[in-house]
Amino acid sequence: MILRTSLGAAAPEEGCALLLGEATPEISVRVVWPCCNVWLPGFPGSGHGLEERGDQDSINLSRRSRFALDPMEQIAAQRWSRRKGLQVLGSAHSHPGGQPVPSELDRRWAISEGVMIIDAGAAGLRAWWLHGASGQQPSPLSMVDSSGPLTADAVSSCADRPFLPVQSRKTVLMPPSRHGSD
DSSP states (O other), X not given: OHHHHHHHTTTTSOOEEEEEEEOXXXXXXXXXXXXXXXXXXTOTTTTTTHXXXXXXXXXXXXXXXXXXXXXXXXXXXXXXXXXXXXXEEEEEEEOTTSOSSOOHHHHHHOOSEEEEEEEOGGGOEEEEEEEGGGOOOOEEEEEEEOOOOOEEEEEOOOTTSOOEEEEEEEEEEEOGGGSTTO
């Protein structure tokens, strides 16, 4: 899967990407826009209070357990998607060695509603609808990979990594009850 390859390129750190596509009549991810994980120690709010509480886990904060999307990449993806008639639907990131569920920090940082796909390697790949600042628990989404042409444009993501392709293949996301697999 294109998304897993893009996120896995950052291993053992968390990989991240933006998901571009259409939201009507169903959520259709058309493009994976790989991003650079720009998280650094001291990133505001990224420790979720661990540093302030002095928890032992605060010592382990790194790009292996945290990610931050570069704001400039977000703006570039928004501009590119508008030119293509698409929109930013949400983000994807990896949880190396973890589970494919949104962490407390993932949920807290979801200011607006949107899609979040998490790749936890052998533990699986899952899609979620995050409800923004409403406080609601994330809702699971089913992924239906529809066959279609694979297209790519090159984008510069991380300065220390090679160019990664913006890759496209339609993946439809919907609540599990909307398709016949349940």
